[in-house]
Amino acid sequence: MSPLRFAFILPLLSATAFAADFKKDIQPILEKNCYECHSEKAKKKKAGFVFDNLEVFKLDIADNDVAQIRPGKPAESHFLEIMVSNGKNHMPPDEQLSTSDIKKITEWISEGASFDKDAPKMAPVAAKKSLPPIMSWTNSEGKTIKAGFVRLEGENVVLRMPLNAAEVPYPLAKLSEASQKLARDCAAP
Numbered sequence: 001m002s003p004l005r006f007a008f009i010l011p012l013l014s015a016t017a018f019a020a021d022f023k024k025d026i027q028p029i030l031e032k033n034c035y036e037c038h039s040e041k042a043k044k045k046k047a048g049f050v051f052d053n054l055e056v057f058k059l060d061i062a063d064n065d066v067a068q069i070r071p072g073k074p075a076e077s078h079f080l081e082i083m084v085s086n087g088k089n090h091m092p093p094d095e096q097l098s099t100s101d102i103k104k105i106t107e108w109i110s111e112g113a114s115f116d117k118d119a120p121k122m123a124p125v126a127a128k129k130s131l132p133p134i135m136s137w138t139n140s141e142g143k144t145i146k147a148g149f150v151r152l153e154g155e156n157v158v159l160r161m162p163l164n165a166a167e168v169p170y171p172l173a174k175l176s177e178a179s180q181k182l183a184r185d186c187a188a189p
């Protein structure tokens, strides 16, 4: 399916209001259709992805290169695209998720791809005005991320990627201590 058709289908899918709950609505779909090849339990990590370890899954959401899941933006989420499109890497490989399952996943991403419906939503904390557009961050594995600071949002720091200006939430806990402090300093009033 061409990206254009994909973009056309999504608004149709998200026409009705539905508050997706990851544990109740989304995890069972992944368990039934994906865990066979993508879970720690089955010891299968096709393409490096597991969806039953939520800490790992959350990190994939913050993937900077391929936006597997871009919270709030289903049309930019590769994770969803491969379930909808007929292109190569269609998932699951020889099956098609039902329209209702696709709709639930679309809604879940539209609503911010949250893993805990009941988690208190902290008010986003915006950046101080005079910050450099690109700053240097290190994650807990020592990898450097060059990105601008946008705001703190719950347990994430939202970074702006220099290449495409995409805003990507990154778990604070996965940053080095120095970078966590930097993020808090950037947000401080």
Ligand code: HEC
Pocket (backbone or CB within 6 Å): 030, 033, 034, 035, 036, 037, 038, 046, 047, 049, 066, 068, 078, 079, 082, 083, 089, 091, 092, 093, 097
């Ligand atoms: C029968 C095994 C199987 C099942 C079931 C399966 N996958 Fe996959 N998945 C694969 C394989 C094999 C690859 C690697 C494909 C490749 O790299 O050519 C892959 C790759 C992927 C990728 C990376 C592809 C890319 O383009 O970056 C994602 C994301 C993914 N699968 C998600 C899912 C989701 C979501 C489901 C359930 C809806 C699912 N898969 C079900 C076998 C499976």
